[in-house]
């Protein structure tokens with residue numbers, strides 16, 4: 001089954017990137033946000049990202065206009081009814097996702113494939129919010145931030161996923177220029193299963209006074225050849241999102257390595273979400289020169 005018309009739910013960090021990547025691959029894309037204001041904000045991000053691609057010579061000015069022209073914003077779920085595939089990238093909350101899928105199921109044509117970009121929630125638990133006939137058409141499509149640049153997509157199947165639907169999702173990942181890896185429906189899939197405990201440990205190291213923010217980041221960057229340190233990466237991912245993911249994974253596995261450290265919780269309660277709110281482990285008043293925060 002070829003996927004040409006794509007719906008995206010949420011135009012935040014991930015939804016905007018997924019919409020852009022799908023449009024760049026030639027798909028017609030409709031993105032749904034809860035308010036027009038949030039939609040406009042997401043589209044401003046897409047335009048900025050496309051402009052950067054054009055400046056660097058990765059796309060022509062003509063392609064920039066064409067890609068932008070293939071993405072439409074809406075606040076109505078109804079506008080997603082004819083999509084071949086809908087990818088959900090809303091807040092990492094099971095009830096919010098189940099509620100959205102339940103409504104979407106009533107709107108979309110029977111063939112529409114439903115996919116979630118969840119980082120840690122169970123695809124199976126989302127799938128059961130839809131009618132039995134839809135359940136074989138449910139997969140996980142877990143992209144990485146920033147989506148237009150990151151090459152990986154985890155393609156997740158449940159025990160009910162139809163073989164042909166699954167292969168169409170794998171093929172869709174390839175169409176977007178990604179390398180698909182196959183994963184089972186286990187919280188965190190492959191990457192977050194390994195990455196989340198590492199990120200949480202870096203916060204524990206900071207709490208315990210093992211090193212400063214800059215030294216922990218430099219340690220992993222220069223000592224292990226990582227492109228960025230764990231605290232910088234946390235600011236990119238979003239501390240709110242990481243906190244939700246850690247809570248979900250801890251709930252699933254009951255292992256300390258997935259438990260959110262108290263400092264992470266305090267930072268989220270204080271509204272320090274990382275780059276998206278201007279402050280996290282670093283202060284981004286000047287985004288080109290992040291200054292480490294005083295946190296412990």
Ligand SMILES: NC(=O)c1ccc[n+]([C@@H]2O[C@H](COP(=O)([O-])OP(=O)(O)OC[C@H]3O[C@@H](n4cnc5c(N)ncnc54)[C@H](O)[C@@H]3O)[C@@H](O)[C@H]2O)c1
Nearest residue numbers: 009010012013014032033034089090091092118119145237
């Ligand atoms: N941040 C990351 O690095 C990352 C990476 C991979 C996967 N994810 C996953 O992607 C999802 C989104 O994460 P994000 O970082 O983009 O979050 P975000 O907070 O940047 O964006 C979420 C957006 O969804 C919108 N939204 C909420 N309810 C909605 C609804 N019912 N319909 C349409 N839009 C709705 C919100 O207004 C918000 O703009 C989460 O499930 C997260 O776990 C995040």
